Amino acid sequence: MNVGIFILLAALILFGVLAFRQISALILAPLVSIFVIVGYRLPVLENLKNQFMPAASSYITKYFLIFFIGALFGAVYQFTGAAESIARFLSKMSGDKFVVPLVMCITGILTFGGVSGFVVFFVIYPIALQMFRKANITRMLIPAAISSGCWTWSMTAPGSPSIQNVIAMTSLGTPSTAALVPSIVATIGEFLMIFLWLEWRARKFTKRGRLFNDKSLKYQLTDEEIKENGSDDLPHPLIAFLPIVTILVSFNLIKLPVETSVLIGTVLAAVLMFRKVSSIEGWVNVFNKGAADSGVAILNTAIVVGFGGVVKNTQGFSDLIEGLKNWNVSPMLFVAITVAVCAGACGSASGGMGVAFDALTSTFVKMGINLQYVHRIGAIAAGTLDTLPHQGAQITLLGICKLTHKEAYYDIAITQILIPFLTLGIFIPLANMGL
Known part of the structure; x- marks a missing residue:
């Protein structure tokens, strides 16, 4: 193996092992760099x-406003009870069944509606904790339920205001609904696969006797942490959904920038639920909380993107990309492999997309691939x-949920590595058919 590539592989393994030991990303990223x-x-x-x-600061410069406004929107939904109103509405609609995939749905609705995927954790975790407690389901599935809601179908679906969709629009000049028909089919397939997996895992854990109060978990919750703080004085579900719909209309139909769209939704939510x-x-405290959450979220992400900035300037990374270019694979599969590798090297979907599109967009164009498919x-x-x-x-989320990688990572990997790869297996054949 090329020595340079071996060093990068060793760095990723070191990063993963130390992350399993619960070392902060703020320490890990510069250390492994x-x-x-x-x-x-x-x-x-x-x-x-x-x-x-420069890589870390560039990421903050480009995306701070999206994080910041999304965090403010999330804080409004947390403290007005709008998120809990949506949760109770969906729980009632499902007859209090399918609790684990339902948390995924609630998270996805919030992130698809404009709450930043990096800060939605703070909004949804208290709600998820109470839903799991009432259903007596193991806490080990909470991270997968939350993160699969914000990092899969709601992040990649056509029309999503996610950073990933915005990066692709900016880099390629494509619309938010790029490749609409195969994208919708792939999104539905991904949603169903995750839904079924989470429900199956919940039932499997329950049959094995792994319930909410699990003394085998490393960190136990206090009575104060699991105390129900819900109120009956919640916004009507229609009021709670209205700002989300407004954001989607502003972003996709009126074609306003994502920052402006989410700001409009935030102002509307504050007015309706004042x-x-x-x-x-x-x-003031609500907005202070949102601002603080945005700082934590973007710093955790940007610092790992900084590691990606070091990686992408090494000879090993250049050799890796050149090696991938020489692979005898279809153009669309080439796009999938190169972007996935860059995201893995950067430890960030948005950071990896930025690196891949900066380095390879001209290559994608030369290969004759429709940029909407790219x-x-x-x-x-x-x-x-x-x-x-x-x-x-992910490290931030596990810390919020008071769980370790050993306890919760398996289901995160299935829902957010394996199933998205299977989703590509749905999308690429449809794209090859010209849909």
């Missing part, structure tokens, strides 16, 4: 300043190997 730099016998400080930091927060001071394949493929254990957002 130094490992790569030393492996290539390059100046450490110079490369941290000129490769690591009385659900007791005072002006209370609203858009959707890239969005789906970016949500595969980005879910290796070193993903910053």
Whole structure:
């Protein structure tokens, strides 16, 4: 094996192993970046300043507003009870069945409606915890239920205001609904596969006696943490859904920028549900919470993208991309493989897409691939190997849920690595048919 590629592979394994040991991404990313730099016998400080930091800061510069406004929207939905109103409405519609996939659905609705996938964790976790407690289902499935709601179909579906969809639009000049027909079919297939997996796993755990109060888990919750804080004074579900619909209409039909669309939804939500927060001071606290959440979320992600900035400037990465170019595979499969590899190297779907499109868009054009297909394949493929254990957002979510990689990662990997690859197996043949 090429020595340079071996160093990158070793770095990813090191990143994954240390992430399993629950070391913060803020420590891991620079640490493993130094490992790569030393492996290539390059100046450490110079490369941290000129490769690591510019990549991280560039990501923040490009996407901070999306994170920030999405976090404000999420805070409004959390503290007005709008998210819980949607949860109760869907629970009633399902007869309080299918709790685990239902959490996935609620998360997906919120993220598809404009809540940033990086901050929706803070909104949905308290709701998911109570739903799992009432249904007496193991907590080990909460991270997979939440993250599969925000990192799969709601992230890659046509019309989604997700960062991944926006990156593809900006890089390729394609519409938010690129490759509409095969995208819809693939999205439905992905949704159903995840839904069935989560429900099957919930029933399997229950039959084995793994229930909510599981003393074998490393971290046990206190009585205060599992205390129900729900209120009956919630917004009507129609009111809760209206800002979400407004965002989707503004983004997809009126064609406003995603930041403007989500801001409109946030203002509308605050106006419609103003009385659900007791005072002006209370609203200040709501927005302060959203702002703080956005900072944590984007920093965790950007710092891992910084690692990707170091990786993409190594000879090993260049050799890897050149090697992939020489593979005798179909053009669309080539797009899927290269974007997935870049996302894995960066530990970020959005970071990996940015790297892949910057490096390979001209190659995709020369290969004669319809850029609308590149858009959707890239969005789906970016949500595969980005879910290796070193993903910053995943580490954040596990910390919120008080679970370890060992306890919860298996179902995350199935729903967010295996099933998205299977989704590509649906999309690419349809695209090859010209749909």
